[in-house]
Amino acid sequence: MEVNQDYGLPCGRELETVWENLDEVDEHQLDCVHCRTARESLLALRAATQELIDEPDPTPPDLVGRIMSAVRAEVRRGQMLDLPAAEPGSVEVSEQAVAVVLRYAADSAGNVRARRVRVRKVGVDSSGAAQVEVELTLTTRLGNTSGADTLARVRELVSAAASSRVGISLVSLDLLVEDVYEDGE
Amino acid sequence: MTTTSVPLDDATLVGRARDGDVRAYEQLVLRYQGPMFRLALKMLHHRGDAEDVVQEAFLGAWRKLAQLNDDKAFVGWLYRGTTNRCLNVIRARRPQADVDLDLAESPRRDTQPEHAAQVSGQLAALDDALQTLTPQQRACWLLREVHGRSYDEISEIVGANPTAVRGRIARARAQLAEVMKPWR
Numbered sequence: 001m002e003v004n005q006d007y008g009l010p011c012g013r014e015l016e017t018v019w020e021n022l023d024e025v026d027e028h029q030l031d032c033v034h035c036r037t038a039r040e041s042l043l044a045l046r047a048a049t050q051e052l053i054d055e056p057d058p059t060p061p062d063l064v065g066r067i068m069s070a071v072r073a074e075v076r077r078g079q080m081l082d083l084p085a086a087e088p089g090s091v092e093v094s095e096q097a098v099a100v101v102l103r104y105a106a107d108s109a110g111n112v113r114a115r116r117v118r119v120r121k122v123g124v125d126s127s128g129a130a131q132v133e134v135e136l137t138l139t140t141r142l143g144n145t146s147g148a149d150t151l152a153r154v155r156e157l158v159s160a161a162a163s164s165r166v167g168i169s170l171v172s173l174d175l176l177v178e179d180v181y182e183d184g185e
Numbered sequence: 186m187t188t189t190s191v192p193l194d195d196a197t198l199v200g201r202a203r204d205g206d207v208r209a210y211e212q213l214v215l216r217y218q219g220p221m222f223r224l225a226l227k228m229l230h231h232r233g234d235a236e237d238v239v240q241e242a243f244l245g246a247w248r249k250l251a252q253l254n255d256d257k258a259f260v261g262w263l264y265r266g267t268t269n270r271c272l273n274v275i276r277a278r279r280p281q282a283d284v285d286l287d288l289a290e291s292p293r294r295d296t297q298p299e300h301a302a303q304v305s306g307q308l309a310a311l312d313d314a315l316q317t318l319t320p321q322q323r324a325c326w327l328l329r330e331v332h333g334r335s336y337d338e339i340s341e342i343v344g345a346n347p348t349a350v351r352g353r354i355a356r357a358r359a360q361l362a363e364v365m366k367p368w369r
Contacts, residue, residue: 007359015359041362048311048365049330052227055308059222060236067214067243068207074247075207096205103201113193115200115256139197181194 009034018042081121081130083167095119098132098166105161106136109153111144113181125169133172134158139179151175196256203250214243217260220332221267227327228271230316238274242266264334265342268324275320307365314364318357325350326357 007015011034018038029035081098083091099117106114118135125131144150155173162170201209221242225235245266253262315323324343328334340347
């Protein structure tokens with residue numbers, strides 16, 4: 001490695017070589033005072049670095065709260081969708097709120113995790129509910145051999161959630177499997 | 186509503202956050218605020234500045250989530266935002282230090298007293314020695330040795346080629362080892 005040139009010890013050995021072989025001392029290093037000194041310093045550095053890793057500075061307790069209130073202040077609500085209303089007046093729900101419900105519905109199918117949800121309003125049905133097209137991107141568990149069954153279950157759960165939990169009418173649902181995940185990931 | 190008890194992978198959370206799912210983003214914040222804060226604190230040696238940098242880094246990442254092409258690259262991207270903001274803060278500080286070195290005393294040393302009391306002499310020496318490195322060297326060394334990032338990842342984070350990164354880390358290591366000597 002060309003970058004080591006500047007850090008040669010008087011005995012001709014590179015400091016980087018000593019660093020890389022910190023746990024395997026060869027014969028030269030046993031006799032060489034330069035290597036021994038360098039090795040001791042590097043061992044001290046390694047020990048102090050480990051301490052730094054093992055005893056991390058505590059994170060300020062309110063940091064997450066600060067970050068999240070800044071983020072929430074920026075949240076765009078996205079397009080609003082009409083819901084059927086029994087009373088006069090109108091009820092709306094944001095696309096993002098719909099996306100959250102549909103994602104959780106897809107997750108509950110098991111062996112899949114919902115990622116992106118695109119909700120597109122295409123019209124309004126006779127009851128006044130928004131008609132939407134939904135595109136749902138999924139990742140599936142590695143080793144899930146019953147992919148077709150899983151997707152059928154996702155379709156069923158998402159459709160049910162759209163009509164019963166939100167009150168919108170799903171005119172189409174595209175499911176895209178884009179990735180796999182392993183257990184424990 | 187079904188809740189998932191298993192922690193979700195980054196890419197899934199990023200995908201959801203991009204859709205505007207604030208809770209998913211909060212999971213990412215909880216997951217990475219610690220490493221980002223520790224990096225910023227070691228870079229800046231000032232808790233208040235470090236907190237500000239981390240908050241800005243997460244807010245900036247949220248705003249630009251749509252521009253992230255690879256959801257799995259989130260953490261590297263976050264490291265880049267945090268590192269760059271730290272370097273900017275340091276750059277902005279310099280003129281002040283030049284005004285009056287005696288009066289501009291110790292803006293970067295306010296480690297918590299109770300925590301400081303626990304740290305060993307070696308760790309304190311390393312902490313001091315870190316401040317003698319150039320900001321670029323310090324960033325590269327911390328990312329490699331404390332945060333365990335690969336040379337390629339670091340070169341992405343700091344925007345330098347891997348050879349330059351290796352050079353900075355080697356130089357940092359030589360300098361730090363030099364300072365560690367008296368503490369043996």
